[in-house]
Amino acid sequence: MSCLHKRPKRTKSQEEALQEQLRKVAQENGKRLGLEGDADLQFLLIGGELVKIRSSSWKKNRFYKLQEDCRTLWHESKKTFRRNQTFSIDDIESVRKGRQSEGLKKHTDPSVEEQCFSIIFKGRKKNLDLMAVNAEEANRWVSSLEKVKRTIGNLSHQQKSEHWIINCMRKADKNEDNKMTLKELKHFLRQINVEVDDTYAEEIFKKCDKSNSGSLEGAEIKHFYDLLTHREEIDVIYNKYAQTQGQMSLRDLLNFLLNEQREQATAEDASKLIEKYEVDETAKQKKHMTKDGFLMYLHHEEGSILNPAHIPVYQDMSQPLNHYYISSSHNTYLMEDQLKGPSSTEAYIKALTKSCRCVELDCWDGANGEPVIYHGYTITSKVLFRDVIKAIKDYAFKTSDYPVILSLENHCSVEQQKLMAHYLISILGDALVTKPFGDTMPTNFPSPEELKGKFLIKGKRLNKLDAIFNNNNIIEEGTVSEEDEAADCENGQKAKPKKSKIKLAKQLSDIVIYCKSVHFSGFEHAKDSHGFYEMSSFKESKAFNLAETSATAYIHHNMDKLSRIYPAGSRTNSSNYNPVPMWNVGCQIVALNFQTPSKEMHLNQGRFLTNGTCGYILKPEFQRSLSSQFDPNTLTQGPWMKRKTFYIMVISGQQLPKINKDKHKSIVDPLVRVEIYGVPADNASKETHHIENNGFNPMWNENFQFDIHVPELAMLRFVVEDYDTTSPNDLIGQYCLPLTSVQNGYRHVPLLTKRGDVICSAGLFVHLMLLDAQ
8 A cells, every 4th residue: 555645834934925825826826717806806806615415414613714726716625545635627517505405494484584695516516505694795606706716707718717727737736846856847747648758848948947946937937838839730821811920810801701701701701700809900990910810810710620600599489389309208217227316306406407498207195195206117316306496497488488398297196186286376376377379269380489487288188279268168177088107117027007097177178278199090180180289298119110111101191290309218327319401301309318428418519509599599481380291210301311521520629627636747638529410421430549648739630421311301410539449438528509500610519528518718610611512
């Protein structure tokens, strides 16, 4: 066993000098964030004691403070093997004031509501539940953390990159003397994920060590930073167009926008870019763009792969509801697997804040007459129906104003159903749709625009909707077939007869308006017997079979009605099916396990990335027009056939993260795979060679070509992996978007983690061209 070497104890004067040095570092980092002298930043840097709450009996005082890098929160730990713990501000999803988490509601008294707050992390990391000494202190922690989180999130790519590199330099400066020896320089290079041989490291070092002192400091470190971050590929592009005294004039920039970026740009557009991104005031006055300004432009939204015009809500939102793909979750209450994992209101909050617009509630009789939500026939934990509805009410419209569908799978007794109806009506209030719009029986769905801020209930109904207008809505209760996904397939076996019946309370039946659940007995039967508001749920195997054998009929069914698809019961590990074939046949509610990071969820995130990430995407016209004979499997001629050739050059990568952070000398060997998902004829995948030992600035310069038949259904996905000869490659990052939202030309591609969170300073640089096929 290795010995732990204690650092020699510092003298009082050394400690004071170190504290002064740390203060200056914090000041410098605060300045970089634009928060120099900010009172909230100072509050976090000083820190304070908070009560950490894990259970009713585990409530411990812990000291918390922001570290000098201004982006890492430190807190003490009493565990002997880890005295101090840290987490990055980047890891925080949100900070919630009050007793908002399940833990605080369960383990604290309502009287301390104002003193409590929770830090919610991205991914599956547990919430951090905290209590301050008083309400004022709690408010200060919440507002200060939110301010620093917001400020870091708003930094430009260049600022994030700079911040990250400088903090890696600090970590490499082992003796904290603000100088960098050759040994420290090698350590730093490994930290930023680049392996260089000793000769090259010495060469860079000598080039920068102008004073021949054997260490770099001040301007020498700045020179080293400039050498390190120099982008040769940007030089080549810039120099090609910088035809005016070594700089880009307004005309030069316009030429670049027209010829390389293929934009419909004007001189006024070029002038706005110079005004917005040029960093040199003298150049700006001449209407010139320097190389630094050019790089700044390429790193912002105008230079991103995603068309900025598609970022806000840009589609027509006044079409009937069934004309849209709707971001949808399966068994939303589950945090993990389908058999034994926890059920939680937190799962609903996470899905809704990711703009999921259709959530599922499996309702069962609970103790004390209170309905509960859990996965029937399993040992997943239970959560109160009432608490779930409250959470949905609080978080449904935080990130999108467009309607939320509550998909009820009802197994409750009539008495508990009445209580469910009471909670839905009393908690959701006027936001709940309880009758059709207008004074006459509707013939079509209202639009997402008309339904803004509204909740729709999907479930069983005792009678037809027109009974409301025929004064025929007097049934008190009745029997309907039970909708039961869990019974469809448990470990490949039918758990019980599918045709079981359940008594339905009138109160619950009456609030099912536009989404009445009915059994599917074929497309012709649905066309002849079902109203537009009567919809079916399809198990994935059934849906995929219909998509293969009756695609055009399925598309026409979805022009009039809603369809919901859900994963097979055999997916007990909460894995997902590929949603693309379902979108290809116009299915709207393609429900996925949101809690499972996977390629399928990346595709879902990509599909709903545009249009304000509002959770609704307008389907292509050929999936809405009654005259359409579109079939994704055969591709006959029609308005959907808009053949394109997609050219892509994967040029370089920037600051790819280390995968194995525990291994000091571990460096990634990155490769890039470019994938197309769409109609079967368009599905394709091509990948670059791998670059050995360089995650900091790998260069590939590889060209690919894809033939696209139906661009309106095509998704583009980038996957960056760490190549391994002996085991499957590890994911470094990924990014997915609709092909029709891609900008041509030289573009930066952001990278996301497996869970879909942005990796701050990492990205790819590519050249793209989507052209009409010859």
